[in-house]
Amino acid sequence: MQGRVIYQEHIDVLIAGGGVGGAAAAAALSQLGLRILIIEPGPAQGRRLAGELIHPPGIDGLCRLGLLSDRSMPGSPVKGFAIFPADKDDPASSVTLRYGEKPGTRHLGRAIEHRILKDHLLETVQRFPGVTAWIGARVTRIEENPDGSFTAMVRSNDGEEIRIRPRLFLGADGPMSRVRKLIGISHETRRYSGMMGIEVEDTHLPNNGYGNIFLNSAGVAYAYAIGGGRARVMFEVLKGADSKESIKTHLGLFPPLFRLDIERVLATSKPLAAANFCIVPNASVRGNAALVGDARGCCHPLTASGITAAVKDALILRDALSESNLDIATALRRYSRRCGRLELTRRTLAEELREAFLAQTPEALLLRECIFSYWRTSDKACVRSMALLSTVDTSIFSLATQYGTVALQAFRLLPRWFFEKTVVDWHRGVLRLVHKSLAFQYAAIRQWLY
Numbered sequence: 001m002q003g004r005v006i007y008q009e010h011i012d013v014l015i016a017g018g019g020v021g022g023a024a025a026a027a028a029l030s031q032l033g034l035r036i037l038i039i040e041p042g043p044a045q046g047r048r049l050a051g052e053l054i055h056p057p058g059i060d061g062l063c064r065l066g067l068l069s070d071r072s073m074p075g076s077p078v079k080g081f082a083i084f085p086a087d088k089d090d091p092a093s094s095v096t097l098r099y100g101e102k103p104g105t106r107h108l109g110r111a112i113e114h115r116i117l118k119d120h121l122l123e124t125v126q127r128f129p130g131v132t133a134w135i136g137a138r139v140t141r142i143e144e145n146p147d148g149s150f151t152a153m154v155r156s157n158d159g160e161e162i163r164i165r166p167r168l169f170l171g172a173d174g175p176m177s178r179v180r181k182l183i184g185i186s187h188e189t190r191r192y193s194g195m196m197g198i199e200v201e202d203t204h205l206p207n208n209g210y211g212n213i214f215l216n217s218a219g220v221a222y223a224y225a226i227g228g229g230r231a232r233v234m235f236e237v238l239k240g241a242d243s244k245e246s247i248k249t250h251l252g253l254f255p256p257l258f259r260l261d262i263e264r265v266l267a268t269s270k271p272l273a274a275a276n277f278c279i280v281p282n283a284s285v286r287g288n289a290a291l292v293g294d295a296r297g298c299c300h301p302l303t304a305s306g307i308t309a310a311v312k313d314a315l316i317l318r319d320a321l322s323e324s325n326l327d328i329a330t331a332l333r334r335y336s337r338r339c340g341r342l343e344l345t346r347r348t349l350a351e352e353l354r355e356a357f358l359a360q361t362p363e364a365l366l367l368r369e370c371i372f373s374y375w376r377t378s379d380k381a382c383v384r385s386m387a388l389l390s391t392v393d394t395s396i397f398s399l400a401t402q403y404g405t406v407a408l409q410a411f412r413l414l415p416r417w418f419f420e421k422t423v424v425d426w427h428r429g430v431l432r433l434v435h436k437s438l439a440f441q442y443a444a445i446r447q448w449l450y
């Protein structure tokens with residue numbers, strides 16, 4: 001590597017990526033008096049289909065970091081999820097999962113159009129003490145130093161190549177993170193499906209103020225207000241499926257007037273597209289580098305928790321650095337452990353729900369019925385589930401316990417399965433639920449031990 005060199009005497013933290021994860025990390029570490037440089041290749045051309053719905057802990061974190069303010073917040077408030085089962089005979093049977101209302105805690109989330117959110121965060125964080133951003137630059141290469149730390153090669157927007165050797169290096173460069181690869185952290189990837197999205201008027205949006213989730217055999221569809229009288233609609237397109245056919249199937253579950261609004265937009269404009277991945281890196285830190293946000297792992301957007309998790313990463317990292325008096329090695333060990341807990345619960349929940357909602361096996365059908373039966377038992381059950389979905393509750397123990405309670409619903413459903421002569425399927429389903437229940441308990445105990 002040749003060219004200009006910037007050493008850690010001048011930069012404490014180098015952040016690759018100025019998305020939600022990078023901006024939140026910069027804001028959090030600026031509170032510790034560190035000098036931070038964000039490298040962001042954007043602004044990207046055009047709009048992007050990505051996270052918009054932010055749960056209360058994410059909004060709370062962004063406000064506490066000074067990146068959002070209650071006085072002038074863009075977007076539209078969110079009270080929770082309204083989930084529509086794939087049951088055409090009973091389309092009005094949506095279940096409402098509201099955020100819990102504990103005194104002293106925020107109980108409203110927010111949906112903000114992705115580009116507005118990203119631009120707002122990156123612009124705001126550049127006004128924070130110690131924070132600089134090089135827009136139009138990117139991290140192109142990384143070199144491991146003899147002491148195990150990393151030097152990054154950054155190409156500035158005028159083509160100059162600059163070597164930067166910071167005290168702490170953060171990879172916040174999204175799900176396909178180049179930093180993750182260049183620092184030698186491998187990962188498992190599973191591509192689930194694609195997602196297509198459009199913006200429509202919110203006049204006929206059902207359950208305005210909630211994130212609507214429509215379940216059906218073509219995947220998951222979402223609809224929620226994003227402010228300014230607009231709503232986002234997203235349709236999942238499963239691997240190998242025809243996108244037009246998939247959208248048709250999704251639309252079959254939408255209320256008629258809203259469906260007409262969507263069809264009008266689809267007739268005149270091309271939807272935005274994105275891919276849904278599950279990415280599980282085998283570590284979240286290495287040497288003096290840490291991964292933040294989607295670079296540290298991501299899952300299906302079913303629970304809409306990616307942004308909230310990225311904000312939590314930033315807060316966890318700040319607290320770990322502060323508790324260890326800025327000792328990087330100790331702080332990164334703590335960060336890795338705490339984020340690992342959050343991610344295990346978040347990913348497990350997203351994977352389990354996705355399978356329950358989409359798979360067509362008798363086991364999945366039973367689990368699906370159990371979940372809806374559980375939600376219909378009481379408001380408390382709904383609030384408990386929403387706490388897990390929104391990462392208010394990040395405990396794998398809670399997930400294991402709730403899964404067990406959901407599984408018990410199978411006994412309430414037995415008479416119907418008996419009369420429909422599907423007792424053998426019921427039996428197989430129950431065995432599977434018990435097996436999974438035990439697997440979660442085991443994961444919870446392992447996490448507690450290590």
Ligand SMILES: Cc1cc2nc3c(=O)[nH]c(=O)nc-3n(C[C@H](O)[C@H](O)[C@H](O)COP(=O)(O)OP(=O)(O)OC[C@H]3O[C@@H](n4cnc5c(N)ncnc54)[C@H](O)[C@@H]3O)c2cc1C
Binds near residue numbers: 018019020137276
């Ligand atoms: C279709 C879809 C819907 C979603 N819906 C939701 C939702 O409703 N709610 C929710 O919470 N989450 C949702 N998510 C997830 C959410 O979008 C992500 O979790 C979130 O955007 C992660 O932010 P990030 O900053 O980690 O990554 P990104 O937003 O991907 O930002 C990474 C940044 O790194 C930059 N970069 C890339 N390469 C380099 C490089 N070499 N050097 C420097 N910088 C680089 C990029 O330009 C980019 O700005 C959704 C995701 C998808 C795909």
